[in-house]
Amino acid sequence: MTDKPTMIEFRDVHKYYGDYHALRGISATIRAGEFFSLLGPSGCGKTTLLRTIAGFEGISSGAVLIDSKDMADVPANKRPTNMVFQSYAIFPHMSVAENVGFGLRRDPRSKADKAKAVEEALEMVGLKGYGTRAAHALSGGQRQRVALARALILKPKVLLLDEPLSALDKKMREHMQVELIKLQRQVGITFVLVTHDQEEALVMSDRIAVMFEGEIAQLADPETLYRRPATRKVADFIGTMNFIPCTVLSESDSGCEVEAKGLGRVHLDPGQCPPLRGGADPVVGLRPETLTLVYPGQTTTERTTPGVIDEVIYFGDMTYYDVYIGGTDIEVRLSMRNVPGRPILEVGAKVDVAWSPTALVLFR
């Protein structure tokens, strides 16, 4: 993975809209053949960044390189990128085949060859035989596939996807996530996806850039992002994280010692103490699934903390418990899988919460 060549490179990219600083010094590389996601809340600049790759937005300073070529003077219609738009942008006055074949208008191939290419593209997205249909008569999922086929028929170096699944219902969205991953592996093209849905980004991407306020807060693979978020903001945006106030007792090359409220004294490895400092009071973060309830009669080799259940939220396959630890100062959320023989506990029950020091991350 790491030795794959660079496909897109951002060099200190800034973008201003009047006084508004939309992109604040983006530097990153996207590798060839990678499924890369730009993740962040609305207004964080992720779509703007995507549009600078496509060429729909100019940049105020810095450089965007695609395949080692500076794109400064290359207009959108000459770039080796194609885009799947949030609204799909299916041409309503054309048939499905006309939509998919639109990009081949300037292609010198014969009519028959182009028709074949269109049919192949439709087959690839699972719409074989839909060519003669009117584009406006398609369902949301089908439009999405047409938009994909239309963008991929030109065999771009990079496929840009602007929130492509946000208009679909949950079932369809989950289905299309898997389809997109498969499609990306099949065609081997670099995919750059913009999304505000952290789950979607985690499921689909090889690497994710988390953006806040025009800056990349962290760029990492999904697992690192989830297990070792670089900042409290990233940790808060991705999944659920319990934050417990703590004091840092000592710090050395072998890690740091912290005293966390309700948990006591804990040693953290260097990987658990990200170097970034936000200036806020230090906290340790713990994911709900790294905490477990110790049922009466059970034993655990992990460290435990006594607590009282404050809230029980039933999810079918899971139950979420909000538990006070260390008096009523600190409440943590933990999730337990509902398996046979594991009763759902009641509010007010006194329990032991088991946790592992290796699951902690320090933020300061």
Next chain:
Amino acid sequence: MTKSPSLKAYAIGYLIFLYAPIALLPIFAFNDSRIIAFPLSGFTTNWFVEMWGDVQMWNALKNSLTIATTTAILSTTLGIFAARASTRYRFPAKGGIMGLIMLPLVLPEMIVAMSLLVVLLAVGVPLSIFTVILGHTLICTPFAVAILTSAFQSLDQSLEEAAYDLGESPASTFRLIILPLVMPGIISSLLICFTISLDEFIIAYFLAGADTVLSSYIYSQFRFPAKVPAMLALGTVLVLVSVVLLTIAEYFRRRGIAKTGGKDTGGFL
């Protein structure tokens, strides 16, 4: 809910007031008498023959059609530019500029006609159908802008970007994507401007100079009672032509909507 009988009577009365005079037009156009009054005296097509042989009428009609066609094309072209600019670009004083473009919509035509007449005479431009075209374009452009702005507004910007992204130039994107999708709006605009210009009396009367146009010609003929039946025949033909034109326009509008899968929001206005 029970319908009030007085509301029903009002609705019927309103429709009679609106359409009965138009219905009288063909009745008297085929009536064998120069006097416009009941009882009817018999069926004739003489008035149509008389109208057909009226050289002055043909001349006025030719002038009016020239004016209306030119006005429709000019106003719609200007309207396309203005609508495109107002829906796609941001520029200083946009609100003010668009307001000034739309102002002739509420400006009394009398004022437009008078001020144009004064200016044209002062500059020394001879009055002709050309000056009428100028005046009509001035009053028709706001209608074109209003119709076309809504057509351009309903156009998703990413459609243009998609075409551009797929390798088309801005010019070919306009031709292949934007133009076909705003075509119903363009046809509506052409039609409305054509109709407004054809009907228009005040500006045509003020600015036509020695040239006659249909509206002022018809008005002038009503001074001679003997000419009135022939004018009613002409009116009948005009009503018929309007109905046919509107039907064609409506057909194209519905076909456009069916083709792009849009929702029918009523008339083409």
